[in-house]
Amino acid sequence: MLISTNQRTLEKSVSFSGIGLHSGRKVHLTLKPAPPNHGIKFKRTDLPNMPVIPALFQMVVDTSLATVIGEEGAIVSTVEHLMASLTGMGVDNALVELDAHEVPVMDGSAKLFTSMIKKAGIVEQKSPRFCFLVKEPIEITDGDRFAAVYPSDTFKITCTIDFAHPIIGIQSFSVDVEPESFEKDIAPARTFCHFKEIEYMKQDGLALGGSLENAIVHDGEKVLNPDGLRFKDEFVRHKILDCIGDFSLLGMPFLGHMVVKKSGHMFNHLFLKEFFTRKKSWDTVLMSDAFPPEDPGKRDYSAVRSVAL
Ligand SMILES: [Zn+2]
Incomplete structure (x- = not known):
């Protein structure tokens, strides 16, 4: 990483x-x-x-x-x-x-x-680089939506989606967010929508640039793009892409394991709000303190210094 x-x-x-x-x-x-x-x-x-x-x-x-x-x-x-x-x-x-x-x-x-x-x-x-270091779990639930962070040595995201459309269904994916895996496993995953959603949005003057060139478009049963999917679980990979984007608004690198289920931009934002109210559950630290170079795999919380930003 x-x-x-x-x-x-x-x-x-x-x-x-x-x-x-x-x-x-x-x-x-x-x-x-x-x-x-x-x-x-x-x-x-x-x-x-x-x-x-x-x-x-x-x-x-x-x-x-x-x-x-x-x-x-x-x-x-x-x-x-x-x-x-x-x-x-x-x-x-x-x-x-x-x-x-x-x-x-x-x-x-x-x-x-x-x-x-x-x-x-x-x-x-x-x-030097600063980062958020998660010290204890933060979890929020809203109906069947769930988002949480847990202490971890890396910035990791695990995401689960559950769509009634047979073409999507339940998909789960987990990734350590670092350049190599991001570029290979997450970056190519496209956004997706039902073709009817595009029609409704266009009636409202939205998604005017939307086409098969910039989204996976499906009818619930099958993908309408002639070239099909880039990954068979491209849908959940795209949700991880969205999560990384939304959580990047923390403004600093992040060390913790995020677990999200049936999330979206709005719920991700609610989670960030909760994150900032739970100040005892995380610290802002120097990355060099979070990962002592002589022992990069093990973290000793007592050795971590808080930094005022
Ligand atoms: Zn997206």
Whole structure:
């Protein structure tokens, strides 16, 4: 796994463009290097004064269709797949410039974002890396939805979904979030929907850019995309991608095992709210303290120093 004790950013800027899922309009996007302790921020270059919005839990303004962050009327929608890519590839600091309110959907997965990050290159910075360290379980339940974190030596996610559609059914997947597994097992997994959902959304003026090019579309019984699925459990893998994106709004790397069942953007957000109220259940520490280099597999909580941020 990635035990980088220093913060990381991109080596150089990289630009690309794509279509916004809901607007159907072309969006230009540039990922730029950023200094230590900057975090991930989005800059709306199409608005007066070019407002900058930090990608943090406190900035979330909507979670109904996608995760939307915003401040003083300036919003950036559908940040989750790009945020997951930056977190999955271990990038702490970057500035994302875009000329629309929506991150482009690309192929509905994080594949292109991940390859753009690799194209830019990743460099280690001089400043130490901080992380959230889970010390005791935090669990929330809402009907049959469940989300929890448990102490763990790695950032791990286990996700279970249960859809009535025979093509999906019950699927479960578990992954240690580090660049290699993220790129291979999670990033290529596309978002999915029933073809009727697209029709309803288009009637409401949403998903105008939605097509078989940027989602798995099914009719409950079968997948309508001519090339089929990329993984037979692509659905649950995409839910993990969404979770990584949503939980990246914690703003720092995370050491703990997340277990989620039947979750979505809204429930993930509720969980983050609970997480921040349970301050005794976690600590913010230097990554170098969480993993003493001489014994990276074992953690001694008594040796972990809290850091004020
Ligand atoms: Zn998604």
